[in-house]
Amino acid sequence: MNxxxxxxxxxxxxxxxxxxxxxxxxxxxxxxxxxxxSRVEELKKQGLSETEIAKSIGLTTTQYRVQxxxxxxxxxxxxxxxxxxxxxDGKSLNEIAEIMGFSNDSSVRSLLxxxxxxxxxxxxxxxxxxxxQIEEKGMIDVGTGVERELGISKEKLxxxxxxxxxxxxxVYGGGVPQxxxxxxxxNIKVICPPGTEHKEIYNFENVHSLTDYISQDxxxxxxxxxxxxxxxxxxxxxxxxxxxGGSDKDGVIELRRGVKDLSLGDAHYAQVRIMxxxxxxxxxxxxxxxxxxxxxxxxxxxxxxTGTPVMDVLKKIxxxxxxxxxxxxxxxxxxxxxxxxKGKYTDPMTGKKQSLSLINKRAEEGDWGEWSDHLPxxxxxKQSLSLIKKQLGLASADKQAExxxxxxxxxxxxxxxxxxxxxxxxxxxxxxxxxAALPRQKYQVILPITSMKDGEVYAPNYKNGEQVALIxxxxxxxxxIPVLVVNNKQADAKRILGNAKDAVGINSKVAERLSGADxxxxxxxxxxxxxxxxxxxTHALKGLEGFDPKLEYGGKPEGSxxxxxxxxxxxxxxxxxxxxxxxxxxxxEELARxxxxxxxxxxxxxxxxxxxxxxxxxxxxxxxxxxxxxxxEDGRYHEGAATxxxxxxxETSVLKRKGSPIIDPETGxxxxxxxxxxxxxxxxxxxxxxxxxxxxAETRDAFSLVSDADTPQERAYATYANEMKALANRARxxxxxxGKIAYSASAKETYQEEVDHxxxxxxxxxxxxxxxxxxxxxxxxxxxxxxQENPDMTRSEIKKASxxxxxxxxxxxxxxxxxxxxxxxxxxxxxxxxxxxxxxxQIINNIDIDILRQRATPRATTTLSTAKVNKIASMSAxxxxxxxxAEALGVSPSTVNKYL
Numbered sequence: 093m094n095x096x097x098x099x100x101x102x103x104x105x106x107x108x109x110x111x112x113x114x115x116x117x118x119x120x121x122x123x124x125x126x127x128x129x130s131r132v133e134e135l136k137k138q139g140l141s142e143t144e145i146a147k148s149i150g151l152t153t154t155q156y157r158v159q160x161x162x163x164x165x166x167x168x169x170x171x172x173x174x175x176x177x178x179x180x181d182g183k184s185l186n187e188i189a190e191i192m193g194f195s196n197d198s199s200v201r202s203l204l205x206x207x208x209x210x211x212x213x214x215x216x217x218x219x220x221x222x223x224x225q226i227e228e229k230g231m232i233d234v235g236t237g238v239e240r241e242l243g244i245s246k247e248k249l250x251x252x253x254x255x256x257x258x259x260x261x262x263v264y265g266g267g268v269p270q271x272x273x274x275x276x277x278x279n280i281k282v283i284c285p286p287g288t289e290h291k292e293i294y295n296f297e298n299v300h301s302l303t304d305y306i307s308q309d310x311x312x313x314x315x316x317x318x319x320x321x322x323x324x325x326x327x328x329x330x331x332x333x334x335x336x337g338g339s340d341k342d343g344v345i346e347l348r349r350g351v352k353d354l355s356l357g358d359a360h361y362a363q364v365r366i367m368x369x370x371x372x373x374x375x376x377x378x379x380x381x382x383x384x385x386x387x388x389x390x391x392x393x394x395x396x397x398t399g400t401p402v403m404d405v406l407k408k409i410x411x412x413x414x415x416x417x418x419x420x421x422x423x424x425x426x427x428x429x430x431x432x433x434k435g436k437y438t439d440p441m442t443g444k445k446q447s448l449s450l451i452n453k454r455a456e457e458g459d460w461g462e463w464s465d466h467l468p469x470x471x472x473x474k475q476s477l478s479l480i481k482k483q484l485g486l487a488s489a490d491k492q493a494e495x496x497x498x499x500x501x502x503x504x505x506x507x508x509x510x511x512x513x514x515x516x517x518x519x520x521x522x523x524x525x526x527x528a529a530l531p532r533q534k535y536q537v538i539l540p541i542t543s544m545k546d547g548e549v550y551a552p553n554y555k556n557g558e559q560v561a562l563i564x565x566x567x568x569x570x571x572x573i574p575v576l577v578v579n580n581k582q583a584d585a586k587r588i589l590g591n592a593k594d595a596v597g598i599n600s601k602v603a604e605r606l607s608g609a610d611x612x613x614x615x616x617x618x619x620x621x622x623x624x625x626x627x628x629x630t631h632a633l634k635g636l637e638g639f640d641p642k643l644e645y646g647g648k649p650e651g652s653x654x655x656x657x658x659x660x661x662x663x664x665x666x667x668x669x670x671x672x673x674x675x676x677x678x679x680x681e682e683l684a685r686x687x688x689x690x691x692x693x694x695x696x697x698x699x700x701x702x703x704x705x706x707x708x709x710x711x712x713x714x715x716x717x718x719x720x721x722x723x724x725e726d727g728r729y730h731e732g733a734a735t736x737x738x739x740x741x742x743e744t745s746v747l748k749r750k751g752s753p754i755i756d757p758e759t760g761x762x763x764x765x766x767x768x769x770x771x772x773x774x775x776x777x778x779x780x781x782x783x784x785x786x787x788x789a790e791t792r793d794a795f796s797l798v799s800d801a802d803t804p805q806e807r808a809y810a811t812y813a814n815e816m817k818a819l820a821n822r823a824r825x826x827x828x829x830x831g832k833i834a835y836s837a838s839a840k841e842t843y844q845e846e847v848d849h850x851x852x853x854x855x856x857x858x859x860x861x862x863x864x865x866x867x868x869x870x871x872x873x874x875x876x877x878x879x880q881e882n883p884d885m886t887r888s889e890i891k892k893a894s895x896x897x898x899x900x901x902x903x904x905x906x907x908x909x910x911x912x913x914x915x916x917x918x919x920x921x922x923x924x925x926x927x928x929x930x931x932x933x934q935i936i937n938n939i940d941i942d943i944l945r946q947r948a949t950p951r952a953t954t955t956l957s958t959a960k961v962n963k964i965a966s967m968s969a970x971x972x973x974x975x976x977x978a979e980a981l982g983v984s985p986s987t988v989n990k991y992l
Contacts, residue, residue, distance in 0.1 A: 343612030461594035635684025760825030
């Protein structure tokens with residue numbers, strides 16, 4: 093050991109190791125955390141690297157990092173205690189800063205922030221939770237993936253395990269034989285009660301799981317992952333019907349503020365489910381209200397007529413103990429608890445009695461703003477040709493720049509992986525025809541503000557007084573685009589929504605123009621207009637005035653009409669028809685017919701609407717014949733997508749393909765080995781086996797999909813699609829000509845610890861394959877049984893059941909796809925050639941491709957100073973909108989939201 097380090101250990105009292113445990117195990121090992129950090133700084137000044145420091149004080153690099161992080165938390169805890177004590181003594185923030193040696197009061201504000209203190213204590217709270225679980229269950233599996241199941245970070249779990257190790261709880265590693273793969277094993281990591289011997293972990297029946305627990309707050313507390321929902325007495329519920337104002341807020345659930353079992357937590361709004369009388373449930377967007385009638389805690393707004401029985405307004409629960417609402421609630425934050433002396437649950441941290449909240453969240457404030465921000469062709473193709481060409485040109489230029497950046501990489505294996513991903517992205521871009529986003533474009537969920545003027549919108553992520561356009565999908569045309577003035581001073585909106593992270597407030601007339609949107613979770617794309625951004629918006633179609641699809645085609649007894657089974661397919665058909673009609677010059681009256689039908693279709697499955705009758709009433713068959721009908725060379729009549737915009741994603745059948753695509757090294761084009769295979773269908777007819785593809789994917793030249801009308805919009809998109817196809821071929825050509833990585837034995841020796849860690853992660857990732865197969869088998873059997881019991885299940889219900897079954901099956905067999913993480917040193921090892929081509933390819937196949945791209949092509953990221961973070965908090969508390977705070981600090985609204 094370094095003699096200076098040895099002397100420091102003696103001076104500072106570092107817990108010296110004797111065998112597995114440090115001397116002094118069981119005592120507080122962090123009482124000298126400040127000394128530990130001082131010691132580390134001393135060694136750093138002497139020029140020792142992180143690895144050398146760790147070795148010099150008898151720790152592995154991982155242990156050193158955990159110890160250092162915990163020591164920082166301990167030091168901060170002392171600072172927090174001192175700052176609080178001084179504050180209680182009446183000292184000002186500036187006085188405390190001066191006493192504690194800080195340059196300004198922002199550091200003091202940070203110390204007094206309850207949220208930062210909670211984060212600091214998460215490792216200790218997690219350790220306490222694990223200790224209680226060990227007392228109840230004995231040995232606990234804490235291997236790879238457990239941190240995700242618990243809802244905490246890997247760092248916090250490692251810190252918790254380290255704390256427990258210091259207290260005498262051993263952590264052992266081992267291997268479990270794979271039942272379906274004799275001779276192979278799955279690595280395990282187990283934390284045990286004090287005194288447990290290593291050999292005892294091989295009594296597998298005594299190793300228990302934590303999969304039934306989860307943390308909703310990053311490690312502060314732990315709960316069962318799912319509890320059957322609590323039910324509300326219908327006596328607490330009131331229905332506001334359509335003719336009494338319910339239509340103005342259709343789909344909104346208003347909650348009495350301050351009621352414990354109806355709290356939304358930190359959110360101003362959330363998409364929720366609330367069980368009622370154990371048999372039915374409410375679904376919609378929940379917000380707080382301050383003017384509910386006496387005795388009413390929940391007010392549900394509906395467009396149904398007065399006199400409709402309450403239970404006909406609500407939805408019936410499903411006969412499914414794991415999913416009574418027919419849709420999955422959020423895994424993290426979907427359920428919560430509140431203190432209740434009569435509660436049947438016990439807070440695992442405080443021991444207080446608690447009850448389960450009535451609120452079950454599907455999504456909440458902050459969950460909508462992350463959606464895709466590209467410009468879909470469904471919208472852009474109906475705008476001006478100059479805007480179409482500009483945004484497609486930007487998208488093409490972005491792809492070209494990305495290609496050039498990837499080609500400049502020096503690691504051939506990484507380069508090939510990114511080129512393959514890039515080529516696939518370009519092929520997809522040619523099919524989906526999505527253009528570059530406009531400045532500050534974002535998806536937001538809509539909420540009702542009845543006092544909002546028709547030409548205004550409350551949008552705190554945008555500047556007060558500027559104009560924004562709202563676009564809802566599926567998008568009919570420019571007549572469905574309201575252009576509104578942002579009014580962030582509106583009192584009701586500020587009170588109800590506050591600094592909404594991802595919501596805008598509009599009135600019901602604006603929602604009606606948005607294809608009849610309601611307020612149960614519908615979203616819009618918000619685009620600031622003005623300057624160089626000109627969004628075409630035309631007057632609303634007269635044929636849509638006063639049209640309500642739910643009133644016109646709803647309320648019929650089940651079984652009296654054909655129920656919709658697949659919304660996505662039917663919406664695709666009518667959306668394509670509207671696009672083709674627009675490009676081919678349909679009249680306003682004709683467009684109104686098609687759009688009315690689309691409004692019925694989008695809500696037909698959800699609200700049980702008679703979409704077939706709508707199809708007849710609106711003459712959809714004649715519109716298809718006029719705008720999508722054609723005759724082929726043999727004189728046979730066809731209907732379907734008629735312009736490039738709609739044809740691009742239209743399905744086409746190709747012969748069954750086998751194996752991976754073959755790349756032509758000269759052109760980069762892909763081809764496939766096809767299999768001619770006949771089979772007999774259920775009707776006894778001989779068929780040839782095919783597989784689905786799209787028309788754009790199968791054509792070499794996008795201009796072959798342009799309609800006879802040969803519109804300039806189609807030609808612009810065809811040019812873009814061909815550019816994407818050409819770029820994909822260039823990427824594949826470059827990929828096949830790129831050589832192999834030069835393996836370096838000396839580099840492996842230099843980075844042996846990093847190589848070993850990467851190989852261990854790869855082993856875990858590869859071990860998951862058989863468990864994933866087993867999970868798929870179990871999930872398929874579960875879904876098949878549900879379909880047999882409920883033969884009338886819709887496609888969306890089957891999809892939801894499948895997701896849930898697979899999640900449960902993965903949990904039961906321990907299947908969890910673990911993406912490999914790469915540290916800075918491990919990336920250095922890869923770049924130095926310390927890992928062979930074959931192994932590196934396997935590692936890359938198990939890395940999140942976006943993380944790999946960030947490593948290979950790093951870009952600067954911005955972190956705000958503590959002063960700016962505190963200014964965000966203070967300005968928000970003073971009533972400033974997100975956009976106003978962003979402008980004051982010179983950052984984007986999304987950055988402000990991140991720190992809020």
